[in-house]
Amino acid sequence: MAASTFPLKDELDIVIPTIRNLDFLEMWRPFFQPYHLIIVQDGDPSKVVKVPDGFDYELYNRNDINKILGPKASCISFKDSACRCFGYMVSKKKYIFTIDDDCFVAKDPTGKDIDALRQHINNLLHPSTPYFFNTLYDPFSDGADFVRGYPFSLREGVPTAVSHGLWLNIPDYDAPTQLVKPRERNTSHDNSKGHFVPHVWNELGL
Secondary structure, eight states, rough: OGGGGSSSTTTTTEEEEESOOOOHHHHHHHHHHHSSSEEEOOOTSSSSOOTTTEEEEEEOOHHHHHHHHHGGGSSOOOOSGHHHHHHHHOSSSHHHHHOOOOOOBBBOTTTTTTOOOHHHHHHHHHBOOOOSSTTTTTTTTEEEEEEEEOOOGGTOOOOOOOEEESSSSSSSSOHHHHHTTTOOOOOOOOOOTTTTOOOOOOOOOO
């Protein structure tokens, strides 16, 4: 396929923290296969993590991290998915997409698979508008525009640094709220400049 089919193919790494075989990559194959993967294995380094054939990847475990970082290896958290930070460190690409090994491909209302990676790339390559809320949400999407009253001086937006994915059907609520709202769906949201945003790093483009 043409390079334009896979934007940022040579400028983006996919970082995956894991404790298990990466069978989940089969569902992501149409979207991930052209990209380079950095896999950071959590847990027992003697366990062999299997990666499906056809992917270009590097795999690091705790032994590798100890060897590379020496006495500073303790700064890489283990027994949780924060070990992905090592993947960020070794990546030499301009962009990083990270995803947990239990994230599945969502489907649109017609049943078609959604390319979440492409959506993150699109977000990163287009400006954000954090200073002033646009009621049509994304003025840079096809067919959209700025609403009446949106300051002309702010319409260029600012560079997007982080594109954060949302869980479908599992908003990042506490347990009691999840029980009350089991069918709630997420769509998308713009976070305003200067606001603290609590989040997990299960799906992220930066």
